[in-house]
Amino acid sequence: MHVGSGVAIRPIHISEKYSVEDWKALNFSTEADWQKGIDIFEDRMESRFFRHTNMIERDGYSGFVIMALDCLLIETLQQFYKGMSETPYGKSKSYFEDFLTETSFGKFFDKTLASKFYTHIRSGILHQAEVKGSSRILTQRSGPLVGLSKDGDGLIINRRLFHGQLLREYNNCIIKLRNASPDNTQRVNFRKKMDLICGTA
Numbered sequence: 001m002h003v004g005s006g007v008a009i010r011p012i013h014i015s016e017k018y019s020v021e022d023w024k025a026l027n028f029s030t031e032a033d034w035q036k037g038i039d040i041f042e043d044r045m046e047s048r049f050f051r052h053t054n055m056i057e058r059d060g061y062s063g064f065v066i067m068a069l070d071c072l073l074i075e076t077l078q079q080f081y082k083g084m085s086e087t088p089y090g091k092s093k094s095y096f097e098d099f100l101t102e103t104s105f106g107k108f109f110d111k112t113l114a115s116k117f118y119t120h121i122r123s124g125i126l127h128q129a130e131v132k133g134s135s136r137i138l139t140q141r142s143g144p145l146v147g148l149s150k151d152g153d154g155l156i157i158n159r160r161l162f163h164g165q166l167l168r169e170y171n172n173c174i175i176k177l178r179n180a181s182p183d184n185t186q187r188v189n190f191r192k193k194m195d196l197i198c199g200t201a
Contacts, residue, residue: 014040014044014197014198015040015043015044015046015047015048016043016046016047017043017047018039018040018043018044020198020199022040023037023040023194023198023200024198024200028182028191031182034177034182034187035178037190037191037194038174038177038178038190040194041080041174041177041190041194042174045073045170049069049072049073050167050170052069053066053069053070053163057160057163060139062139063137063138063139063159064125064129064130064137066159066163067121067125067137067157067159067162067163068125068126070159070162070163070166071096071121071122071125071126073166073170074096074099074100074122074166075087075092075095075096075099077099077169077170077173078095078096078098078099079095079193080173080189080190080193081099081173081186081189082095082189083188083189083190083192083193084193084196085193085196085197085201092118093115093118093119096114096117096118096122097111097114097115097118100113100114100117101114103169104165104168104169104172105165105169108144108145108146108165109146113146113148113155116135116154116155117146117155117157119132120132120133120135120154120155121135121137121155121157131154132154133149133153133154134149134150134151134153134154135149135154135155135156135157136149136154136155136156136157137157137159138156138157138158138159139158139159139160140158140160140161141160143158143161144156144158144161145157145158145161145162145165146158146162173186177190
């Protein structure tokens with residue numbers, strides 16, 4: 001906490017345990033700094049998002065809330081993968097398509113399914129608070145993660161499996177960051193995004 005002109009200024013927290021100052025203290029000249037930086041990222045994602053999805057995930061009526069948060073997290077993770085402060089104007093659809101086809105989700109999605117997901121699920125939930133057309137979000141413990149609706153125009157999303165896969169993709173991201181070399185593209189882009197969040201870029 002800093003004091004100036006009689007006003008106490010609280011540190012800006014970027015997660016439950018860490019502030020902007022904790023990130024700025026790192027110079028990434030050592031592997032210990034990289035691991036600390038990944039700790040900060042992990043605490044940010046866990047305390048702001050995954051802890052809360054874990055608390056409501058078992059509720060049978062939490063499908064839309066979980067999917068809305070999952071869509072937010074997909075775009076956020078893709079920004080970390082690309083080292084961008086935000087999704088460039090007009091690129092939101094391609095960001096979702098790339099994430100769903102080029103990450104571990106690629107075993108479930110092709111370009112056509114990814115495009116439908118963006119239009120029917122992501123845009124429907126975030127803009128109208130409902131999925132579009134014949135698409136549906138189901139809470140099931142079995143069945144495919146994604147499939148076409150009966151008319152072939154929409155998607156059927158198993159939100160339990162979808163959310164579980166997103167957790168695995170996030171955990172894979174953490175593992176890759178922890179094991180990568182300092183000049184690895186994923187680490188470089190991760191640091192760039194965090195620098196932009198913390199105002200040090």
